[in-house]
Amino acid sequence: MPIYRDTPTSNIISDNKKYFDENIRSLSERQVSWLQVYLADKTKDVSFISLGSTNLHEELINKLVKIDSFKQVFYDAHLKMLNSLVPDKYFKLIEESLRAQIFILQVLSDEYDYNVGKIHTDHILKLIYNFFDRKENENTAENKIIFLTNMLLRLEEIVLNSNYNKWLNDNEERQLKWAANYLVEKKLIVNVSNLENSKVELKDIVLSSLDLIDYPSRIEVRDKNYSYKMSANKEIIIDKMKRAWSQQKYRDAGKTKKPYHLPLTKNTKARLKKMAQVQGLSETAMLDILINRFYELDYVDVDGKDLY
Template identity: 65%
Template sequence: MLNSDVYHVSSTISENKRYFDENIRSLSEREVSWLQAYLTKKIGVSFISMGSTNLHEELINQLAKIDNFKSIVYDARSEMSYALVPQEYFSLLEGSLRAQIFFLNFLISEYDYTLESIKISRIMKDIYHYFDKVKEKTTINNNIRFLNNILFILRDIVSKDNYTKWLKNEEGQVVWTTTYLNEKKLIVSTNDDRLSEMELTAIILASLDLIDCPKYTEIIKSNYLYKVSPNKELVIDKMKRAWSQQKYRDAGKTKRPYHLPLTKKTEGRLAKMAQVQGLSETAMLDILINRFYEMEYVDVDGKDLY
């Protein structure tokens, strides 16, 4: 190669990298990933062969020698502005693992979004992929409407739930509830070996949110109104009762004698409830008092109100 050719290549690379640093470096990984996919189709360049985990560097390294780099990237960014749902619309998802798990599972069950497995560390990437690649042929406005409608139903579900406050991190409650829902085949399955208590809590809540979740075709109806299904109410009630019974069995406390003068009617009802639940009357009364106390006399953080 002649010196002039070497100089031209060197100058082109230097100029392209300067342009990259000023205009592309600040883009998110999601945006750079979209640019790579677009440019692969547009100009036939392959980025996979680079094997880099840094998408920004991979992009500039593959394109640095191209003379019309600036115009190619400029056109690509223009196309991206018409194709990519702005990041702001994902802000509610980004701030809530519970919402992310719910959202991704909604896509899987409702829209046959195929994934090898769900992994906590890459949930947002999988959601982005759905909108940026799988659903890319629809308009931005349609995608925004679709995203907002799913978030709307999640907000509605959460506003009417009776289990978020209940799952207040009593000792052993999160692990017990995870096991309970897993046995009932109601837990969202993830491909993670170790999960923190915070992550388990998010999985539990999202799993309960998804019980009898309405279809998207119902959500978009003008007269749509979310109501908790009788089946979901029953599932939640059984779960809470099972936890109360488990706490009693595990307590191992020595009960001190305590006499309560109950009416004959109340005594009869207590006896019948204990018989149905397979507990002693003392255990049944212990569960009832504690459950009502937790419902009416503690705040959302489990602290006494009075």
């Protein structure tokens, strides 16, 4: 049983400086936070609950030295941490990818009841860390790593088997904003509170919103015969979105058209007129859309380069 003492903490810290430098000051803030929560639950006579210090390491040290056997207490807690806390290196793949962060947080929300409501994109990574680090999650670090890896594999399959990744142009901010607004109107946008992002982040928000349409469940993925394929519903949604953007581009083009006479049969002319009326466009604009739409479908490759 730990023995508690009243010896001045500054003397103990000074005498054990090398020990604290090597064992506690070398830890990440995430590791120190985990130890604080763990020790707060295990040690009753000394309160390890953080008081919001700007230096968590020194806060933890000052609490530990109140215990005579602090080295043993820390050793036991550190051993438990190694068995429970996923090392930072396993999160490297998602640190720079907002797309991956949004996907993972949505999976946690939908499949594991980790409901966080509408969130700011700057806070997503912290929320993911919290899911894995919180004391209620009693899985071992090894099992958590497998779980995280499996979620990333699910996303990888979606990305590799989707036809909209190259459709969004990094340099076309107008297209990205239009796509985000389109998804908002269709109630398909991910649950984030900020859409006034950089082009890179906005693209990730749009792409992750599309990724999450009919995304596979963990049960499907566990099936040995499983291989991801876009659902018919998702294909229709993506196609409608691309068509709507094509219409928007030509509606907003605003460039002067050169007069050009194109003889059409009476029946074709009537159909063109009807299509233009339905879409709320001029016949010229409608013809522009039809020609360019089929050109993009049959005469360019996936990168938008002419085939012929």
